[in-house]
Every structure is written in C-alpha cells, then in structure tokens.
Amino acid sequence: MNFATVRDFRTSTRSVWDKLNESGEMVVTNNGKPIALMLNIADGEFGELSQAIRQAKAMLSINRMRAIAAESGYMSDEEIEAEIRAARHELNDSRV
Secondary structure, eight states, X not given: OEEEEHHHHHHOHXXXXXXXXXXXXXXXXXXXXXXXXXXXXXXXXXXXXXXXXXXXXXXXXXXXXXXXXXXXXXXXXXXXXXHHHHHHHHHHHHHO
C-alpha cells in the first residue's frame, strides 16, 4: 500500500495521483499518523463501494463495543431481567 503525506499533496500532487492510479489505494498521513484512505473508484462503483465501507465501519464499531463489554463483564440473564423489571416499574410509577 502506498502512503502520501499531506505535504505531498501540496508539493507533488501529480505524483500522488499517479501512485493512486497505479495501486488503487493510498493512505494519507499527517505527522506520521494515518488520517484518510483514498480509493480509486471505477465507473459505476461508487454506490456499492461507499455502502461496503459504511458496513465495514459499522462492524468495527460493533467489535469495539463487544470488546468493551467483555472487559467490563457481561450481565447474567438474571441481571438483565432485573434491569427490565426495574425499568418497567419506573415506567409504571411515572404513569400514575
């Protein structure tokens, strides 16, 4: 995978575009950290590709949430049921 810095865009834009066309993807960095991923998009591919990227980002978020849940410990079925009962009780009390 090719890398280009933000500075490369200012100083040698044509070279960046040529590398992107050759490899099909490029990571843009700022101060040594990745900040963007550039993809070469074929005609008629934009909708499909953007949807696939959104799905991949959603899966990453789900995986992060699962990891956080695993670190903090899962709730037992009994604890879940108790939370549901408490929420229903609060809801019923607020209606009276």
